[in-house]
């Protein structure tokens with residue numbers, strides 16, 4: 001558990017170190033206090049891939065559309081297609097990706113575009129991110145049922161759930177089972193999350209710079225927004 005006072009004392013030891021440490025710690029002992037359970041709860045909001053931490057609640061596609069158009073579309077586009085403020089959220093996913101769990105467009109050399117629903121492998125991550133960070137200008141202002149609703153609408157825009165769908169703490173598991181890139185997470189790079197998921201032991205940092213007969217320089221293409229082909 002996070003403990004403010006231990007953190008401050010630990011910091012004091014780091015800063016003052018050496019012989020003066022004992023006096024400094026004594027001087028600081030009266031400072032600060034333990035975080036209250038309410039304060040800890042306000043920070044402890046992460047939702048994990050196994051849905052640990054997910055609050056109960058629900059929201060329909062229809063109610064999510066109102067929230068999306070009111071609080072999200074100005075930056076992300078009415079259909080999640082905008083690449084103006086950030087990469088598009090919606091687009092590039094095909095119906096058969098939901099069967100395979102791999103987004104086919106990610107492997108097409110002639111398809112450089114990327115969207116949130118093409119890449120994300122765990123729907124909990126999207127729930128968590130909206131809950132903690134969106135709307136960008138007013139994070140943590142959405143109520144739990146609003147996070148469910150707006151995510152339901154985004155899933156509908158992405159073609160993952162039907163128009164009459166209601167997202168809640170149970171149906172989100174069905175969404176995970178259909179998530180287009182659910183099998184797309186790789187640990188081959190060994191950087192994260194590590195060996196517990198079967199990743200290789202050595203990070204792929206052994207490449208040497210090519211000095212002759214190199215491949216042509218990659219060209220970065222402008223992001224045109226949604227590409228549903």
Ligand code: HEC
Nearest residue numbers: 071072074075085086115116126129130134135136137150
């Ligand atoms: C003022 C502009 C703005 C508004 C309004 C806004 N967003 Fe965002 N959104 C951003 C930006 C910028 C990012 C990238 C932020 C970052 O990476 O830190 C982002 C990122 C996201 C992502 C993650 C995308 C990814 O692939 O990593 C999601 C999901 C998202 N927004 C959903 C929403 C929802 C839902 C709403 C409405 C409740 C909303 N946003 C409102 C600007 C906005």
